[in-house]
Amino acid sequence: LKSSEDTPSFTVKSYACQRRTPLKHHNTFLTEALEILAENAEFGENEGRSVAFRRSASVLKALPYAVRQMDDLKNLPCLGEHSQRVIKEILEDGSSREVESTRQSAQFQAMKALTGVFGVGVRSADRGFREGLLCPSDLIRTGQKLNKAQQAGVQYYDDLNRPVTKQEALAISQIVERAVNSVLPGSIITLTGGFRRGKEVGHDVDFLITHEEEGVEEGLMPKLVNWLDEQGFLLYQKTTRNSYLESKDGPARPPNNMDRFERCFSIFKLGQCSEDSSAVLETGSDDSGTTDNVNGTTRQQPGSSWRAVRVDLVVSPFSQFAFATLGWTGSKLFERELRRWAGQEKGMSLSSHALYDSKQQRYLRANSEEEIFAHLGLEFIPPCERNS
Ligand code: GTP
Ligand code: MN
Ligand code: MN
Numbered sequence: 001l002k003s004s005e006d007t008p009s010f011t012v013k014s015y016a017c018q019r020r021t022p023l024k025h026h027n028t029f030l031t032e033a034l035e036i037l038a039e040n041a042e043f044g045e046n047e048g049r050s051v052a053f054r055r056s057a058s059v060l061k062a063l064p065y066a067v068r069q070m071d072d073l074k075n076l077p078c079l080g081e082h083s084q085r086v087i088k089e090i091l092e093d094g095s096s097r098e099v100e101s102t103r104q105s106a107q108f109q110a111m112k113a114l115t116g117v118f119g120v121g122v123r124s125a126d127r128g129f130r131e132g133l134l135c136p137s138d139l140i141r142t143g144q145k146l147n148k149a150q151q152a153g154v155q156y157y158d159d160l161n162r163p164v165t166k167q168e169a170l171a172i173s174q175i176v177e178r179a180v181n182s183v184l185p186g187s188i189i190t191l192t193g194g195f196r197r198g199k200e201v202g203h204d205v206d207f208l209i210t211h212e213e214e215g216v217e218e219g220l221m222p223k224l225v226n227w228l229d230e231q232g233f234l235l236y237q238k239t240t241r242n243s244y245l246e247s248k249d250g251p252a253r254p255p256n257n258m259d260r261f262e263r264c265f266s267i268f269k270l271g272q273c274s275e276d277s278s279a280v281l282e283t284g285s286d287d288s289g290t291t292d293n294v295n296g297t298t299r300q301q302p303g304s305s306w307r308a309v310r311v312d313l314v315v316s317p318f319s320q321f322a323f324a325t326l327g328w329t330g331s332k333l334f335e336r337e338l339r340r341w342a343g344q345e346k347g348m349s350l351s352s353h354a355l356y357d358s359k360q361q362r363y364l365r366a367n368s369e370e371e372i373f374a375h376l377g378l379e380f381i382p383p384c385e386r387n388s
């Protein structure tokens with residue numbers, strides 16, 4: 001036996017997509033701290049720094065033991081000098097001064113509160129903070145110009161910051177299934193995002209929709225959105241092309257049918273879920289006393305019979321379905337690492353649409369996630385172990 005009992009020896013591969021990362025792990029007290037620093041770096045738009053902290057945290061999530069001393073970190077990849085310094089301080093003193101002062105700083109707290117509003121990104125939050133805004137209600141109090149998304153974000157702030165449960169996700173699934181089957185029978189609907197990775201709660205519910213008959217999914221999103229809206233299920237929606245389409249030098253661009261790939265950011269109105277998980281669905285045609293008009297915005301009252309839930313809908317042509325499934329399952333770091341692996345180790349370019357092999361100068365087809373991992377020379381990692 002090489003390692004003694006108090007210094008576990010465990011090899012960890014350096015790319016997150018090469019290793020299994022369960023949802024529950026043994027080093028939460030360290031990963032939460034590192035992720036505060038990652039988040040703070042994101043608020044400062046320092047992407048390199050934020051990714052470095054996220055990678056360090058992710059390595060600790062993959063360990064089958066709790067780190068107790070610096071020796072436990074021997075031979076682990078991705079742990080930069082700064083992360084190690086933070087970890088050392090936490091192991092020795094119980095907390096890190098840098099992490100605690102970040103957590104308590106007015107700027108971090110304001111950025112967290114302001115970016116917590118749907119539609120408010122890091123840029124606008126930062127502008128707001130520099131103008132003296134500290135919390136979502138300051139957005140209204142100071143009469144900030146808000147776009148439609150931000151107005152909805154303020155209006156449904158409390159609901160949207162309350163975690164969505166698995167039960168609520170399943171109730172939303174039933175609605176989406178009904179809607180999709182009314183506008184395009186035979187469609188395939190997959191729950192993606194955090195819930196596919198086995199999370200018990202989420203900040204939203206993500207769906208990917210396709211149809212075996214290539215091409216019939218064209219125009220599905222507007223029909224779907226119309227149906228949902230007519231039935232009173234939508235509090236807000238914005239349909240856009242997938243963001244990948246906009247970046248010219250982004251990852252692999254499939255030769256055609258790119259313009260069919262659509263996504264819809266929405267806010268659903270979900271009737272109260274009963275204990276037995278069967279949703280009691282309400283339609284929005286009659287707001288019988290459950291809402292109250294405040295300052296021109298409709299605010300929900302406590303004890304209301306419905307809640308607002310963020311829902312993401314994506315429609316993909318069948319030929320891209322495996323890539324879309326992989327791309328929308330996450331975690332965000334797992335996705336980023338997959339693309340980095342493809343580019344740096346394989347000379348390939350991976351997106352939610354396709355996989356391009358630069359050496360062979362051709363697109364590699366795949367009908368399942370398993371085939372994509374195989375093309376990439378990676379061991380298949382099931383969704384519940386992609387919680388990097
Ligand atoms: P919670 O929603 O917080 O529970 O976690 P989540 O992992 O579901 O996060 P989220 O809903 O934000 O994202 C789900 C997946 O969709 C992640 O893998 C993201 O990388 C991916 N995703 C989010 N936005 C985009 C986008 O604009 N384009 C593509 N292709 N993928 C995206
Ligand atoms: Mn999600
Ligand atoms: Mn989402």
